[in-house]
Amino acid sequence: MIQGVTGRGSISRRDFTLAAACALAGRLVQSPRSPEPSSRPRPSPSQLAWQRDELALFLHFGVNTFTDREWGDGREDPAVFDPTGLDPLQWARAAKAGGARALILTAKHHDGFCLWPSRLTQHSVARSPWRGGAGDVVREFSDACKREGLRAGLYLSPWDRNAPIYGDSPRYNDFYCDQLTELLTRYGPIVEVWFDGANGEGPNGRRQAYDWPRIFGLVRRLQPRAVMFSDAGPDVRWCGNETGAAGDPNWSTVDPAAVPYPGASGDAVIAALQHGHPGGPVWRPAETDTSIRPGWFYHPAEDDRVKSVDQLTDIWFTSVGRNSKLLLNVPPTREGLLHATDVARLAALQARITALFAEDFAAGRRVHWHSTGPRGAVTEVDLGRTVPVGIARLEEDIAHGQCVARYAIHGTVDGGGTWRELAGGSTIGYRKLDRFEPVPVRLVRVVVEDAVATPRPLRIGLFSGA
Numbered sequence: 001m002i003q004g005v006t007g008r009g010s011i012s013r014r015d016f017t018l019a020a021a022c023a024l025a026g027r028l029v030q031s032p033r034s035p036e037p038s039s040r041p042r043p044s045p046s047q048l049a050w051q052r053d054e055l056a057l058f059l060h061f062g063v064n065t066f067t068d069r070e071w072g073d074g075r076e077d078p079a080v081f082d083p084t085g086l087d088p089l090q091w092a093r094a095a096k097a098g099g100a101r102a103l104i105l106t107a108k109h110h111d112g113f114c115l116w117p118s119r120l121t122q123h124s125v126a127r128s129p130w131r132g133g134a135g136d137v138v139r140e141f142s143d144a145c146k147r148e149g150l151r152a153g154l155y156l157s158p159w160d161r162n163a164p165i166y167g168d169s170p171r172y173n174d175f176y177c178d179q180l181t182e183l184l185t186r187y188g189p190i191v192e193v194w195f196d197g198a199n200g201e202g203p204n205g206r207r208q209a210y211d212w213p214r215i216f217g218l219v220r221r222l223q224p225r226a227v228m229f230s231d232a233g234p235d236v237r238w239c240g241n242e243t244g245a246a247g248d249p250n251w252s253t254v255d256p257a258a259v260p261y262p263g264a265s266g267d268a269v270i271a272a273l274q275h276g277h278p279g280g281p282v283w284r285p286a287e288t289d290t291s292i293r294p295g296w297f298y299h300p301a302e303d304d305r306v307k308s309v310d311q312l313t314d315i316w317f318t319s320v321g322r323n324s325k326l327l328l329n330v331p332p333t334r335e336g337l338l339h340a341t342d343v344a345r346l347a348a349l350q351a352r353i354t355a356l357f358a359e360d361f362a363a364g365r366r367v368h369w370h371s372t373g374p375r376g377a378v379t380e381v382d383l384g385r386t387v388p389v390g391i392a393r394l395e396e397d398i399a400h401g402q403c404v405a406r407y408a409i410h411g412t413v414d415g416g417g418t419w420r421e422l423a424g425g426s427t428i429g430y431r432k433l434d435r436f437e438p439v440p441v442r443l444v445r446v447v448v449e450d451a452v453a454t455p456r457p458l459r460i461g462l463f464s465g466a
C-alpha cells in the first residue's frame with residue numbers, strides 16, 4: 001500500500017525558523033563568480049557540468065522498497081532490508097544505455113534507515129541480514145558509477161523519523177552534519193548533494209530547526225565541486241513540481257529572497273521556483289525531478305504503470321527542452337535491480353531522442369547573425385533545400401549567462417514568399433525545444449525580440465520531428 005503521498009510541498013514543509021540565516025547562506029556559499037556588479041550571473045564550472053549532463057537517474061531505495069510504502073515512519077525493523085540480488089552495476093549500465101550521465105541514490109530517506117553502515121545510528125544496513133550485515137549500498141553504488149564513468153550524487157533526507165534526537169535542534173544538526181561527513185569523505189567525488197524540503201515531526205513529536213548555513217558550508221568544504229540541490233539552492237533549485245515540467249519562462253537566475261530556505265511554501269515560492277527571475281542576482285538553475293512510475297519507491301502494483309516512451313519524450317521536451325535538467329527516478333526492486341520494464345523504457349527513450357535529433361538540417365549551413373539594437377538580434381539560416389521542419393532547438397552559450405526574454409521563429413519556402421511564424425517563446429537558456437506541425441521551409445529566421453542584455457549568437461538546430 002502506498003501511504004498518502006504528498007511529496008514536496010506537503011504540510012510537513014512549514015515552520016522553519018532559520019529563514020534569514022539561510023537566505024544569507026545562499027549568498028555566502030555561492031561559488032565564486034565575476035565580481036563586477038554590472039555583469040550578469042553566470043554558472044560556476046560545477047553548475048555548467050551539472051546542466052550538460054541533461055539527464056540523471058534518481059534511485060529511491062530503502063526499507064520502503066520492502067514495506068511497500070512511500071514514507072516510512074522510522075519504526076521499520078532493519079531486518080526487512082534484504083535485497084536478493086542487489087547489483088548497482090546493472091543500475092549504472094541501464095542508466096548509461098538510457099543516456100544518463102549521473103545517478104543520485106537515496107542514502108537515507110525520511111525513515112532514517114541508512115544504506116551505508118553509519119557509525120551514528122543502529123538504523124542501517126549493518127543491522128540487516130543483507131550481506132550478513134557487512135554490506136554497504138552506497139559503496140557498491142559509487143563503485144559502479146566509477147566503473148561506468150557516471151557521476152554519483154547522494155540524497156540525505158534532513159527529515160529523520162527514526163533519530164531520537166530529531167527536533168533537539170543543536171544535537172540533531174551535529175548528527176546530520178556527521179552523517180554528511182561520512183558520506184562525503186568515504187566514497188570519492190560526489191557531484192550533487194540533494195536536500196529534500198520535506199520536514200515533519202520526529203519520533204518525539206518535535207520539529208527540527210536546521211542549521212542550513214553550517215550544512216551548506218560543510219558540503220562546500222568537503223566536496224567543493226559538488227552542486228547542492230534544494231528548494232533554496234544554493235546551487236540548483238527545485239523546479240516547483242514533480243510532474244516533469246519546468247516553468248516556461250524558465251530563468252536560471254533567481255532572487256534568493258523569494259525562496260529563503262528549503263521547504264518554504266506558498267504560491268509565490270512555487271512561482272519563483274518555476275520561473276526564476278530575469279533580474280535575479282544569483283545563478284541557480286532548475287532541476288526537474290519526476291518518477292518513471294507513480295511512486296518514488298518500487299511497488300509491484302505499479303509494474304504496469306511505467307510511463308510510456310511518448311510520456312517520457314514529452315517530459316524531455318518540458319524539462320531539458322525548457323532550460324532544465326531532468327532527474328528521472330527509476331526505483332530498484334526488492335531484488336535490488338531496476339525492473340526490466342523500466343530498463344527497456346529508458347533504452348527506448350534514448351533511442352527516440354537520438355532518432356528525433358539525428359538529422360539537423362541547419363548543421364553546416366551558413367548562419368547570418370545581426371544585431372537589431374541593444375536588446376534584439378536576427379539569425380537567418382538557408383537550409384539549401386526545402387525540408388519539413390517540425391522541431392527547433394535553440395541554445396544560448398550559458399557560460400556567458402542567460403539573456404533572451406522573447407523570440408519568434410519564422411520560415412519560408414523560397415525567401416521571396418510569405419514568412420510564416422513556426423514557433424515563438426520567452427526564455428531559451430541552455431536549450432529550448434519547440435515542436436510544431438512540420439512545415440516545409442528553406443529559409444529560417446530566429447528573431448530575438450527582447451533580451452535582458454545584449455544577445456550573443458544563438459545555436460540553432462532544425463529537425464523534421466518525425
Ligand code: FUL
Pocket residue numbers: 007008009070196197198289296
Ligand atoms: C519528496 C519526498 O517526500 C519524496 O518521498 C521523494 O523523496 C521526493 C523526491 O521528494 O519531497
